[in-house]
Amino acid sequence: MTALLKNQWKIFLNTMRSQPGKNYLSYLVMFIVFAILLYWLSEGIWAIGDSITKPILAGILSYGFLLVIGFIILLGLPQVFKHLYSATDLNLLFTMPIPTRYIFWVKYVQSFAGIPLLVFILYIVPLYVYGIFIGANLLYYPVGLLTLPAVIVIGLSIAYLFNLVLVQIIPASKANEFMTVMSVLSGIFVYLLFMFPNMANDRPLSELILSGLPLFPEWLPVTWASEAIIAASIGSIDFLVPFLMIVVLAAIFMLLTSTLVEKGFRTGWVKLSEGSGKRRKKGITKKSGPKLHHPVIAIGKKEWYAVKRDMREWLVFLPIVFFGFGFVFSGAVSGGMELSDLRGPTEVTWPITQAILLFIYAMFNGQIASSTIAREAKSVWILRILPLSGKDIAFGKLWISWLIPFVVLTLIEIVIGIFFGWTALQLISGIAMKAVITVGISGIGMWLGTIGAKYNPANPQNRLKFGTAFLLFIASYVYLFFALIPYVLLLIPVETMTSAQEFSNEIDGFFGTIAGIVYTVLTWKEASPIIVTVAGILLMLIISIGVAYIFTMLSARKIDQGIEIEMVQNTNSKPLLGKKSSRLY
DSSP states (O other), rough: HHHHHHHHHHHHHHHHHHOOOHHHHHHHHHHHHHHHHHHHHHHHHHGGGOOOHHHHHHHHHHHHHHHHHHHHHHHHHHHHIIIIOTTHHHHHHHHSSOOOOHHHHHHHTTTTTHHHHHHHHHHHHHHHHHHHHHHHTTHHHHHHHHHHHHHHHHHHHHHHHHHHHHHHOGGGGGGGGHHHHHHHHHHHHHHHHHHHHHHOOSOOHHHHHHOOOOSSSSSSSHHHHHHHHHHHHHTOOGGGGHHHHHHHHHHHHHHHHHTIIIIIIIIHHHHHHHHOOOOOOOOOOOOOOOOOOOOOHHOOOOOOHHHHHHHGGGGGGHIIIIIIIIIHHHHHHHTOOGGGGGOOOOOHHHHHHHHHHEEHHHHHHHHHHHHHGGGGTTHHHHHHHHOOHHHHHHHHHHHHHHHHHHHHHHHHHHHHHHHHHHHHHHHHHHHHHHHHHHHHHHHHHHHHHHHBBOOTOOTOOOOOOOOHHHHHHHHHHHHHHHTHHHHHHHHHOOHHHHHHHHHHOOOOHHHHHHHHHHHHHHHHHHHHHHHHHHHHHHHHHHHHHHHHHHHHHHHHHHHHHHHEEEOOTTSSOOOOGGGGGEOOO
């Protein structure tokens, strides 16, 4: 194991040395954003530290540890799957005289350098800041430093168990659907895990935490972890029993995963490797002559068929089910509310829902559009010989990648609108507004896909390099902010003109300038409401359609020049044409 760990360390160093310069810039931006997030959390804890009593801290720690386990399970599953079944070195390691359990534990240790490490830093820094604020006993710091890894080990072991158990249940012929089934089941498990405090109590979660009441029974591990840290903060020896219990439980989970190594790891790897190569024979059906379409329409239909025949493509919408509407409705009902209590004045529910839906659009539109480029990794040779320009390909991919999330989320919006009792004008205007604004997000996503595409056969959702994906996340919401400015100005009533004027006179700097602009627009709106409304709609169209057109043409130019698609090699697929990258011309 020592030799294997040293080898993994050398691979990591060589990988970092061989990174292109733009990747280092992406890492730097990610580090800065992460540092700013930690700074904000620390500032918030320092500001409200006096109001966090020991009972409140117990509730925060308990639910915080539950979030740690949940996020590691949900976000760490693809990473665990990659280490167990898609790592490029498994072909060699399984042919060498190395016990399988040694290879497994090396992969297990390797898994900490990812989501678990980020979660650890994100949790331990605020925990230590609070300890410094209250002047906690010195025992608090080592206990917290050891308790948090024990909780992380529990979450990581559960993620490994999901892989090791399900790989024995899923038939080899369904190897491509393995990640889909695993993600769905793990999503359901994590959702129930997060909702457990609401389902186990009659009061809302926030009320329970602020009142200092216990969130969980004493026999749950997250309660042991919080009790150990709180007892250590006052220097009490009472920390020892719950601390030892959480450490022993983590060791038990680790041993439990080791019992499934042979069948779940080696045999599962062989099963997935063989299963992905099997193909069912399809009967030959006679069809009439092919119907010719415009190239833009034909490219869009090709993309639709690729999405429709692989159910893994639809996993991108899974967070909507578990973390969007599921939490809102189930949380409200389990917190003692009736479903009808969610209804309110349409003047309130309509703009709030529009903001939530736009946030969801910004999350998915760019991701779906960017993935259309990496999807060409296996069919790149076809596009090279077709008489298509980059403009045809880019616009063909744009309209279908915009249409798929638009149809899905519009159906959801119609159901929500009927539930809240929106007027037909509100429903139509909301749908039309999002139809225009979201085109720009798709255009940005597709362009970033042309500069940072990555193809991973084992994980279709992972089609962007990490730095590019992070840049897409930031760019989507920056664009959304500017595109919504004319729309928001149209919604602000003229009655707020006096408040805007007072605010602009009292506040200097950026916010004062914004308030002054709002006041000016409201004066125009009061004088000529029709002209201002038409001008606002035209400005929104210019921003959205203009951004979409510019970035689509940039994508077309990049396609004509040739696109580098980074190929992620794994045990379930052979190198495409013997190369590590493909070029889309």
